[in-house]
Amino acid sequence: MATDVPEGRGNPGGAEPAHRQQPPAPHFWPLLREGLSRHQATPDMAVHHPGLLMLLLLGLATLAFPPHAAAQSLPAALRAGHAATSLPTAAAAPRTRYLLYDVNPPEGFNLRRDVYIRIASLMKTLLKSENWVLVLPPWGRLYHWQSPDILQVRIPWSEFFDLPSLNRNIPVIEYEQFLAESGGPFIEQIYVLQGYEEGWKEGTWEEKIDERPCTDQLMYSKDKHQYYRGWFWGYEETRGLNVSCLSVQGSGSVVAPILLKNTSAQSVMLDRAENLLHDHYGGKDYWNTRRSMVFAKHLRVAGDEFRNKYLQSTDEADRTHYNEDWTQMKVKMGTALGGPYLGVHLRRKDFIWGHREDVPSLHGAAKKIHSLLKTHNLDKVFIATDAVEDEIELLKKLVPEMVRFEPTWEELELYKDGGMAVIDQWICAHASTSFLSQPTSSVLEDMS
Numbered sequence: 368m369a370t371d372v373p374e375g376r377g378n379p380g381g382a383e384p385a386h387r388q389q390p391p392a393p394h395f396w397p398l399l400r401e402g403l404s405r406h407q408a409t410p411d412m413a414v415h416h417p418g419l420l421m422l423l424l425l426g427l428a429t430l431a432f433p434p435h436a437a438a439q440s441l442p443a444a445l446r447a448g449h450a451a452t453s454l455p456t457a458a459a460a461p462r463t464r465y466l467l468y469d470v471n472p473p474e475g476f477n478l479r480r481d482v483y484i485r486i487a488s489l490m491k492t493l494l495k496s497e498n499w500v501l502v503l504p505p506w507g508r509l510y511h512w513q514s515p516d517i518l519q520v521r522i523p524w525s526e527f528f529d530l531p532s533l534n535r536n537i538p539v540i541e542y543e544q545f546l547a548e549s550g551g552p553f554i555e556q557i558y559v560l561q562g563y564e565e566g567w568k569e570g571t572w573e574e575k576i577d578e579r580p581c582t583d584q585l586m587y588s589k590d591k592h593q594y595y596r597g598w599f600w601g602y603e604e605t606r607g608l609n610v611s612c613l614s615v616q617g618s619g620s621v622v623a624p625i626l627l628k629n630t631s632a633q634s635v636m637l638d639r640a641e642n643l644l645h646d647h648y649g650g651k652d653y654w655n656t657r658r659s660m661v662f663a664k665h666l667r668v669a670g671d672e673f674r675n676k677y678l679q680s681t682d683e684a685d686r687t688h689y690n691e692d693w694t695q696m697k698v699k700m701g702t703a704l705g706g707p708y709l710g711v712h713l714r715r716k717d718f719i720w721g722h723r724e725d726v727p728s729l730h731g732a733a734k735k736i737h738s739l740l741k742t743h744n745l746d747k748v749f750i751a752t753d754a755v756e757d758e759i760e761l762l763k764k765l766v767p768e769m770v771r772f773e774p775t776w777e778e779l780e781l782y783k784d785g786g787m788a789v790i791d792q793w794i795c796a797h798a799s800t801s802f803l804s805q806p807t808s809s810v811l812e813d814m815s
Contacts, residue, residue: 461498465545466490466626467554467636469504469600474641475511476788480660486637487656488646489619490537496627500538502545502634505600511753512784519783520601527785529661535694536659542600545634552605555632557595558625559585559612560642567616574617576625581612586638607636618646658693662789666782670772670793677770678747680706680797687797708770709745710798711736712791713752713762729758733765740768743800751791 466489470482486501493499506527507520523541524530533539546552563575564582587595587610595607609632615621622643626635637643647653667689674680682688686704690696713732727735736748749770754762763769772790774782782790795801 462633463548464497464499464626464632465502465549465634466493466499467502467504467542467545467634468640469598469636469638470641471639472508472598473510475509476785478641479506482641482643483660484653484656485619485643485645486640487537488652489622489643491652492620492623492646493626494537496623500540503533503539503541505542505602506785507601508598509785511788514779514784517780517783519785522783522785525663526783527663527666527789529663532659532661532691532693535692536656542602549634552602553594553634554599554605554607554636555609555634556630557587557607557610557636557638558622559610560615560622560637560639561612562642563614563616574621576613576615576617576621578629579612579614582614585610608632615642617644619643620646658696661691661693662793663786664691666786666789667793669778669782670790670797673772673790674706674794674797678706678708678749678794680708685797685799705799706797707745707747708798709736709739709743709748710795710801711748711750711752712795712801713750713754715752715754715758729754729761729765733762736766736768739800745800749794749798751788751795 466486468482468486470479474482490499490501503524505520506522506524509519512519523543524533524539525541530539530541540548559581561579561582564579587597587607590596590606592606595610596603597605597607599605613622613625622637645653671682684704685706686702711732740746740748746768747770748766748768749772750762750766751771752759752762759771772787772794774787779787
């Protein structure tokens with residue numbers, strides 16, 4: 368808002384500043400309007416009403432040519448003698464690009480979690496050059512999620528993971544937010560990742576990527592509008608505009624040049640992303656991403672309440688204190704005691720089909736559990752298992768010390784099968800001693 372300049376302060380002699388020179392007297396405009404209303408502007412106006420014509424011309428000149436002093440108040444760049452190229456320009460806001468991905472449908476929860484780590488490495492490479500956001504693929508239709516009468520598709524990541532924690536590592540959004548930001552259910556470019564048809568020849572390892580004909584039948588089909596339809600995490604309205612295949616051999620970042628140079632699409636999806644390898648498995652970036660994958664708080668709370676009620680386990684007593692900000696969590700190795708119980712992950716169902724010689728029978732597992740309880744002087748064992756009901760009943764008879772998280776129908780509907788697996792994993796990770804029927808890396812990492 369303009370303010371008057373006091374006489375003698377920054378205004379020598381008290382003269383009116385040029386930028387505050389007054390416009391024509393206020394009575395000028397009513398006079399002009401009155402004259403025009405009484406006399407129609409015609410060619411003979413100059414003869415019959417010369418004064419009125421002069422008044423009209425004076426008004427137009429005032430509008431067309433502002434006082435010279437006023438022009439002096441313009442920014443220097445807008446005065447005569449300055450080329451257009453010298454005008455100040457506002458920095459253009461960087462365009463946000465969206466990276467989406469999916470994996471082979473049969474893959475399970477923990478493999479999908481591992482693929483996220485690989486994609487996060489790619490994101491960190493992309494962010495060095497452009498403004499990218501990772502769109503989290505909704506969960507659903509996993510083989511192990513077999514509870515009947517529960518809708519388990521289009522599940523957002525916030526049901527299982529803490530989004531603020533993920534965002535402390537790389538920028539991520541849910542798919543629903545992507546739909547809102549991008550203006551519709553369209554993905555501009557879909558790349559289906561595949562191995563090289565000729566395979567990997569022995570010799571020096573080489574990271575490479577090439578656009579090739581698709582080796583397998585595409586899981587996409589064109590509709591009448593020439594858009595591509597597919598699974599798209601259960602969002603039937605989603606369409607792809609372009610689909611092509613990339614043969615890839617290497618880590619996640621090998622895709623970066625394709626995304627940065629070969630396509631200008633604002634939204635790009637990498638299907639079959641499990642074909643990418645880790646950039647630096649076990650390195651600093653790997654562990655930062657792994658640590659950022661904090662389980663959703665409501666699931667952790669459910670697990671903690673169960674530990675306290677049935678296993679006499681609390682963070683205070685077990686020295687397993689937790690910081691909600693993983694970047695601020697500093698734990699000295701060996702300081703945690705863990706809960707006074709044995710944690711067991713006993714895999715059954717599809718796992719035993721391919722590992723019959725490696726997986727113990729239920730009687731064999733029960734014998735090992737009793738041995739561990741005695742060795743570690745424990746009297747309770749928490750068992751996380753996908754065993755069928757008949758096997759669970761047998762386990763209860765073989766291992767009376769057995770404790771399980773058995774949800775009510777309302778809890779199962781709330782947490783879903785994926786949430787139940789997270790709660791089981793959380794409780795196992797807090798045990799003072801754990802026994803795994805097969806070394807499950809995700810459980811081991813949660814224990815670390």
